[in-house]
Amino acid sequence: MSESFGLNVQARSGAARAGTLTTPHGRVATPAFVPVATQAAVKALPLAMVRDTRSQLLFANTYHLYLRPGADVVAQHGGLHRFMGWDRPMLTDSGGFQVFSLGAGIEHGVGKVASIFPGEGGPKPTGQSGMVKVGEHGVVFTSHIDGSRHEFTPEHSIDVQRRLGADMIIAFDECTSPLHDEAYTRASADRTHRWAERSLQAFASSSPLHGYDQTLFGVVQGGAFESVRRESTRVIAGMDFGGIAIGGNLGDTKEAMYRVIEWTVDELGDDSRPRHLLGIGDVPSVWEGAARGVDTFDCVAPTRNARNGGLLKRFDDDGSPLPQFRINLKNARYADDTRPVDETCSCSTCQNHSRAYLRHLFKAGEQLGPALATVHNLHFMSDLMDTIRESIHHGRFEDEKRAWLEPTGANAELA
Amino acid sequence: MSESFGLNVQARSGAARAGTLTTPHGRVATPAFVPVATQAAVKALPLAMVRDTRSQLLFANTYHLYLRPGADVVAQHGGLHRFMGWDRPMLTDSGGFQVFSLGAGIEHGVGKVASIFPGEGGPKPTGQSGMVKVGEHGVVFTSHIDGSRHEFTPEHSIDVQRRLGADMIIAFDECTSPLHDEAYTRASADRTHRWAERSLQAFASSSPLHGYDQTLFGVVQGGAFESVRRESTRVIAGMDFGGIAIGGNLGDTKEAMYRVIEWTVDELGDDSRPRHLLGIGDVPSVWEGAARGVDTFDCVAPTRNARNGGLLKRFDDDGSPLPQFRINLKNARYADDTRPVDETCSCSTCQNHSRAYLRHLFKAGEQLGPALATVHNLHFMSDLMDTIRESIHHGRFEDEKRAWLEPTGANAELA
Numbered sequence: 001m002s003e004s005f006g007l008n009v010q011a012r013s014g015a016a017r018a019g020t021l022t023t024p025h026g027r028v029a030t031p032a033f034v035p036v037a038t039q040a041a042v043k044a045l046p047l048a049m050v051r052d053t054r055s056q057l058l059f060a061n062t063y064h065l066y067l068r069p070g071a072d073v074v075a076q077h078g079g080l081h082r083f084m085g086w087d088r089p090m091l092t093d094s095g096g097f098q099v100f101s102l103g104a105g106i107e108h109g110v111g112k113v114a115s116i117f118p119g120e121g122g123p124k125p126t127g128q129s130g131m132v133k134v135g136e137h138g139v140v141f142t143s144h145i146d147g148s149r150h151e152f153t154p155e156h157s158i159d160v161q162r163r164l165g166a167d168m169i170i171a172f173d174e175c176t177s178p179l180h181d182e183a184y185t186r187a188s189a190d191r192t193h194r195w196a197e198r199s200l201q202a203f204a205s206s207s208p209l210h211g212y213d214q215t216l217f218g219v220v221q222g223g224a225f226e227s228v229r230r231e232s233t234r235v236i237a238g239m240d241f242g243g244i245a246i247g248g249n250l251g252d253t254k255e256a257m258y259r260v261i262e263w264t265v266d267e268l269g270d271d272s273r274p275r276h277l278l279g280i281g282d283v284p285s286v287w288e289g290a291a292r293g294v295d296t297f298d299c300v301a302p303t304r305n306a307r308n309g310g311l312l313k314r315f316d317d318d319g320s321p322l323p324q325f326r327i328n329l330k331n332a333r334y335a336d337d338t339r340p341v342d343e344t345c346s347c348s349t350c351q352n353h354s355r356a357y358l359r360h361l362f363k364a365g366e367q368l369g370p371a372l373a374t375v376h377n378l379h380f381m382s383d384l385m386d387t388i389r390e391s392i393h394h395g396r397f398e399d400e401k402r403a404w405l406e407p408t409g410a411n412a413e414l415a
Numbered sequence: 416m417s418e419s420f421g422l423n424v425q426a427r428s429g430a431a432r433a434g435t436l437t438t439p440h441g442r443v444a445t446p447a448f449v450p451v452a453t454q455a456a457v458k459a460l461p462l463a464m465v466r467d468t469r470s471q472l473l474f475a476n477t478y479h480l481y482l483r484p485g486a487d488v489v490a491q492h493g494g495l496h497r498f499m500g501w502d503r504p505m506l507t508d509s510g511g512f513q514v515f516s517l518g519a520g521i522e523h524g525v526g527k528v529a530s531i532f533p534g535e536g537g538p539k540p541t542g543q544s545g546m547v548k549v550g551e552h553g554v555v556f557t558s559h560i561d562g563s564r565h566e567f568t569p570e571h572s573i574d575v576q577r578r579l580g581a582d583m584i585i586a587f588d589e590c591t592s593p594l595h596d597e598a599y600t601r602a603s604a605d606r607t608h609r610w611a612e613r614s615l616q617a618f619a620s621s622s623p624l625h626g627y628d629q630t631l632f633g634v635v636q637g638g639a640f641e642s643v644r645r646e647s648t649r650v651i652a653g654m655d656f657g658g659i660a661i662g663g664n665l666g667d668t669k670e671a672m673y674r675v676i677e678w679t680v681d682e683l684g685d686d687s688r689p690r691h692l693l694g695i696g697d698v699p700s701v702w703e704g705a706a707r708g709v710d711t712f713d714c715v716a717p718t719r720n721a722r723n724g725g726l727l728k729r730f731d732d733d734g735s736p737l738p739q740f741r742i743n744l745k746n747a748r749y750a751d752d753t754r755p756v757d758e759t760c761s762c763s764t765c766q767n768h769s770r771a772y773l774r775h776l777f778k779a780g781e782q783l784g785p786a787l788a789t790v791h792n793l794h795f796m797s798d799l800m801d802t803i804r805e806s807i808h809h810g811r812f813e814d815e816k817r818a819w820l821e822p823t824g825a826n827a828e829l830a
Contacts (some may be wrong), residue, residue, distance in 0.1 A: 039775070039776075039779045039781055040772070040775065041776055041779075041781045041783040042783075043781065043782065043783070044782045044783070045783070046461070046464060046783060046786055046787065046790075047767075048464070048763065049461060049463070049464075064779075068775065068778065068779055069750065069771065069774075069775040069778070069779075072751070073750065073751050073771055073775070076751055076753055076771075077753050077769060077771065077772070083769070083771075083772055084772065085767035085768055085772075335484065335488065336487070336488050336491055338491055338492050348463065352462075352500035353500050354492060354498070356484065356488055356491075356492065356498075357455070357492070357498055357499065357500075359484075360454070360455065360483065360484040360488070361454075361456055363483060363484070364454045364456075364479075364483055364484075366454055366456040366458065367458065367459045367782050367785070367786075368456040368457075368458075368459070368460070368461060370782070371461055371782075371786070372461065375461075
């Protein structure tokens with residue numbers, strides 16, 4: 001771990017912890033939500049406006065950027081920060097998740113969300129994927145853009161992430177699906193551990209290219225199988241990573257996911273390295289993840305929902321809690337509604353625009369609708385993380401969590 | 416003309432004039448370019464960023480807003496400014512142009528651009544349109560959104576524009592196409608003059624609805640026929656309008672358009688009311704229009720070009736003038752070009768982003784590409800208008816115009 005990187009935990013509430021993550025591009029107050037900039041852009045929104053939402057760091061996807069525009073183009077600019085025009089911290093993933101979600105994921109008929117909550121899609125395994133071939137050396141896959149063939153190995157993933165230049169990068173891993181049985185999941189986790197060693201060696205034998213240090217995170221795998229998760233945690237935590245990411249298949253329900261996090265954090269004990277939960281960022285999961293000791297969360301849901309007219313909000317107009325923590329702005333009831341989306345929200349969208357105007361933009365197909373909705377949702381997530389952090393600092397975390405989740409039934413099964 | 420409105424001419428160079436247009440929502444330095452916000456949104460760009468391009472006023476389309484979201488929804492917000500969140504001056508058109516461009520324009524196979532420069536589309540008249548029926552009372556037309564039937568009359572257009580609440584609104588007119596002969600164009604202009612009287616009466620017998628005055632502009636028609644244009648100018652200028660708009664068919668070539676402007680301004684003489692040229696905003700036309708006494712120009716070209724990757728620029732990298740005053744960012748030559756679009760430009764896009772990054776956004780289908788390109792093009796237009804105004808104020812207008820246009824051949828035929 002470099003001196004320019006590390007988590008300083010300042011307050012705890014049970015397993016929940018609040019602190020400051022130091023990176024070469026500045027500090028991050030944790031727990032933190034990490035908006036996703038898959039292709040080096042937060043969809044629909046100029047970065048000046050992303051900054052105004054108080055988003056502290058961004059997450060970009062190695063797989064996409066490797067294929068387009070290519071890591072060399074990004075490197076010629078001096079790395080992702082300069083390429084995008086973002087001067088705050090960044091993470092990249094290893095490429096593994098997309099390699100598999102665009103290969104085995106397609107083959108199994110499941111994406112990330114469906115793999116966690118199959119009610120949303122119904123996975124149907126159909127056999128071995130022609131898109132992806134996994135071997136001990138690495139993964140050969142077919143580009144979703146032009147059908148060309150590529151190979152990712154631990155060494156290649158680290159090389160690409162060196163060139164991209166995020167502050168935090170992730171060791172190459174295989175991401176299993178809920179349809180893989182325990183035997184496959186265990187064999188895959190073992191391979192991921194061997195790839196983790198190779199990733200660490202490749203990282204140690206290379207240097208940062210853009211004038212600042214990078215930190216390598218390991219990924220805990222193991223699906224929803226307790227013994228495999230616990231073993232994967234022990235193995236990954238025993239290596240010289242700067243941080244721990246929790247990845248892969250997290251189970252079929254939110255409750256299963258919460259258990260996976262609990263097993264992981266239980267094995268980590270008082271490990272002070274930062275813990276990142278990959279691909280999860282809905283409101284109940286953020287509360288429950290923070291409660292179990294997660295420091296950072298990346299997720300496309302707040303920005304994707306925004307582009308579909310789903311605006312994050314805690315209470316409906318009659319004061320009742322919104323079960324999904326959002327309203328659908330396209331609803332006809334908002335056609336002549338001159339109120340802001342949330343009268344208690346200080347984002348520039350709520351300060352300047354009505355529900356009727358936003359609905360008009362969506363109905364008229366104006367790209368400004370998704371942009372203004374994205375401002376609101378990212379601002380909502382920043383507010384939510386402020387609430388979580390402050391409640392940990394002030395010893396009110398459990399009360400606040402209960403106040404947020406209990407009325408919605410979101411944590412009914414966890415009581 | 417209300418006291419809150421008027422043009423104060425401060426400098427002249429031949430027919431060109433520079434001044435200050437006072438409106439209820441602030442002052443506009445003229446000559447000015449007016450970006451188009453057809454559906455109460457500048458396509459792709461949040462208004463906070465439109466403001467940063469130093470755009471002084473916006474143009475919205477009555478036809479579109481009448482159909483969606485409806486003038487009443489806008490009125491309930493207190494007018495367009497509050498509906499959009501734009502506190503600077505605004506214009507709306509009468510609805511006439513779109514009624515005809517989505518009726519007779521479709522029927523003739525011509526849009527606005529093709530009607531001016533038929534090389535771009537080749538008009539082919541095919542007979543009377545089923546979409547639009549013109550009568551003395553007004554125009555019955557079919558919505559391009561849902562096929563419903565609507566009628567626009569001078570009285571109705573004024574009523575809708577009262578509810579929309581722009582600072583400057585426009586009398587209802589018939590917009591003829593280049594395929595109409597002189598006899599039809601003359602008869603149509605005569606009817607537009609009768610509609611102008613009715614528009615004035617409807618305006619005088621109604622009141623502003625949103626707490627500030629509005630000013631009504633008349634529209635000069637007459638196609639590219641000199642005697643009809645001159646007569647239309649005399650008739651419209653003789654009425655109690657607060658400003659004069661130059662509309663309709665402006666001829667088959669830029670040179671024909673420049674002649675139409677010359678006839679109009681010649682008839683206007685030392686009329687000090689503001690003159691608006693409808694739907695024209697390419698670089699040579701803005702120079703030549705300003706040279707002939709036009710004060711304001713609205714046009715979708717700078718924003719539409721931006722969304723297609725056409726970025727406005729005067730000189731290419733080798734110092735040669737760009738004949739179309741733009742580059743195509745999608746060109747492969749920019750794939751690894753780390754320079755800004757224009758190294759002399761102070762817009763936030765050129766200050767923060769490379770050509771390679773912008774090209775990547777366009778190739779990856781990110782909406783951020785059109786947004787950042789729109790920032791640059793609107794900033795370019797603001798810079799261009801600054802140059803034009805300052806050169807009028809400092810007696811260098813003809814020299815500057817020649818320096819801009821001569822090397823490109825854009826005004827070769829006008830020498």
